[in-house]
Amino acid sequence: MNAPAPGFTLGPNSYGKSGIRLVHVDRASARHAIRDLTVHTALAGDLDATHYSGDNTGVLPTDTQKNTVYAFARDGVGAIEAFAERLARHFVETVPAVAHARVRIEEHPWTRIGDHSFARGEGGELRTAEVRFDGAASVTAGVRDLLLLNTTDSEFSGFLVDGYTTLPETDDRILATAVTAAWDYAAAPADPDEAFRAARAALLDAFAGTYSLSLQQTLYAVGERILKTVPEAREVRLSLPNRHHYLLDLGPLGRDNPGVVFQAGDLPYGLIEGTVRREAP
Ligand SMILES: O=c1[nH]c(=O)c2[nH]c(=O)[nH]c2[nH]1
Numbered sequence: 001m002n003a004p005a006p007g008f009t010l011g012p013n014s015y016g017k018s019g020i021r022l023v024h025v026d027r028a029s030a031r032h033a034i035r036d037l038t039v040h041t042a043l044a045g046d047l048d049a050t051h052y053s054g055d056n057t058g059v060l061p062t063d064t065q066k067n068t069v070y071a072f073a074r075d076g077v078g079a080i081e082a083f084a085e086r087l088a089r090h091f092v093e094t095v096p097a098v099a100h101a102r103v104r105i106e107e108h109p110w111t112r113i114g115d116h117s118f119a120r121g122e123g124g125e126l127r128t129a130e131v132r133f134d135g136a137a138s139v140t141a142g143v144r145d146l147l148l149l150n151t152t153d154s155e156f157s158g159f160l161v162d163g164y165t166t167l168p169e170t171d172d173r174i175l176a177t178a179v180t181a182a183w184d185y186a187a188a189p190a191d192p193d194e195a196f197r198a199a200r201a202a203l204l205d206a207f208a209g210t211y212s213l214s215l216q217q218t219l220y221a222v223g224e225r226i227l228k229t230v231p232e233a234r235e236v237r238l239s240l241p242n243r244h245h246y247l248l249d250l251g252p253l254g255r256d257n258p259g260v261v262f263q264a265g266d267l268p269y270g271l272i273e274g275t276v277r278r279e280a281p
Pocket residue numbers: 156167213214215216242270
């Protein structure tokens with residue numbers, strides 16, 4: 001292996017296959033089931049040789065990583081958290097140079113419309129999982145782009161006003177967002193599908209049921225509700241874009257507008273992000 005030139009060294013690195021599209025059909029009965037996943041692998045470890053001198057002895061090709069995903073799927077997928085863990089464990093336990101593997105999966109939902117027919121949901125919501133394995137597994141579950149909207153029970157007032165402030169206070173607005181949430185498990189739940197369902201239901205319930213004085217307050221309420229509902233979850237990270245809806249002045253058109261006609265905004269948008277943690281007892 002070539003040595004790096006004096007004064008330079010390789011920093012953190014990983015390599016893997018991104019965007020592995022996998023569709024699995026369960027034909028165990030005439031009522032087929034479908035799973036539609038995008039899988040991303042990333043391996044790290046003692047990979048100095050390939051970086052310094054192109055010695056690929058220890059490199060498991062990303063093409064092989066992709067093949068491994070498809071081969072493992074032949075035996076069934078199961079909960080995406082468990083599938084990701086099987087893969088991550090396999091790479092660390094069978095590839096000598098690899099000490100750490102990260103496998104991320106996004107699941108694209110299909111709704112059943114017949115025994116072998118499905119319709120893709122519209123909102124673009126994805127279920128997500130990420131497993132990092134280095135001898136022990138850390139498991140994160142979540143959702144991305146879950147579109148939520150409340151038509152009332154949302155205010156925003158009392159904020160800091162300076163010479164640049166033009167935003168009027170409001171005591172009734174639309175609150176809309178596209179939720180990205182990820183929660184880390186301190187201990188793997190016995191049934192990851194059930195834990196996911198419970199967390200998602202808690203998220204929806206907290207969003208719908210919170211009288212919101214700010215999206216920040218809603219963020220905290222959602223995170224806390226997930227932690228209260230799913231005992232194995234220890235930390236929830238939330239990213240909530242504020243999908244502004246502007247109440248239009250219809251006065252020039254000779255009409256009133258008591259919270260009926262809105263313009264859905266695009267860019268720019270507020271981005272409210274935060275973490276809610278369970279405190280050590
Ligand atoms: O819920 C909100 N939080 C903010 O910080 C903010 N800022 C803003 O312009 N509108 C809103 N709404």
